[in-house]
Amino acid sequence: MGHEAFGVDLDALHTAEGGIRDAVAELTEMAGWGFGAWAAEGGGMADEVISSAAHTGHDELRAALTEFATAWEWGVRILVDDGQAAADGLADSRSVYERADEEATTAIKRALHTAFGDPMQDSGAWDEQSWSSIWQDELPTLGVRPEGQGR
Template sequence: MEAGTANVQTSFETFAERWSWGVRALVQSGNEIAEVLDLSAGRYYEMDQQISNTFKQMFTHLAGNPHLSKADIEKMDWGQVWENSNFNTARNPDYSASSFSDAFSHMGDNVSTLGQVGQYLASDDVPDRDSLGDMFVPDTGVAAKVAEIQQAQQAAGGGNK
């Protein structure tokens, strides 16, 4: 703080002190602005996430796996949402051996179910839950409705189906 004459030294001390107070005021103003912007940025981020999740859910329900829960969809990023869509499946079909194996397994399950239904249609018996396995789980009342229709047909003239 010793610079030349007393006049220069006093002027320099005054300048340095004012400079430090000015810098202090600017730092405090900067901190206040940062706090306000941080709160706004947080709100903006939350709104952006909510809008993004809403659109991910809409897209998934329209063109993706409709069995995914809201929480599952929100965990996925947009790349994963696109990968699980029908558009991506049509654009990039899976011709792997495991894909064909899964498809044949599903076809076998469908043939088995159709066989069970065909056996019922060929007979005049009313199906019960045990004979058709899990086809009527949960109980939708289909078996009771079929029995009611058959009884009405038999009462009306003994005709079948």
């Protein structure tokens, strides 16, 4: 098994996070008959159904609707909370990977600068340069050519 088997697709993490947040927003909008933060957590459905159940004219039906609405409201609240936690976890993971990638890139650029760069420059001189700029502008002037380029 090669190193290709391990990797993180940052765009996929971002897409998954956005999809979960969209689903939570839709669920909140669909189920949130309450107001403000309570509706954002899926609250308010029980009150709406319970007030409507009073017009059913049958005590058992009213009790069943009330029980269902209360259970539904709690279920929606749990889904919303879990969905938000999952999206937050994906965002945190993506952020950690992005920072690690940036730090590794900076370390490699600094190592290349230390080995091949101008010793009179600061070690961070290449930090903001693109890889193509380093390969095309910096290394050829030092007699270093990327593999595949002739002399």
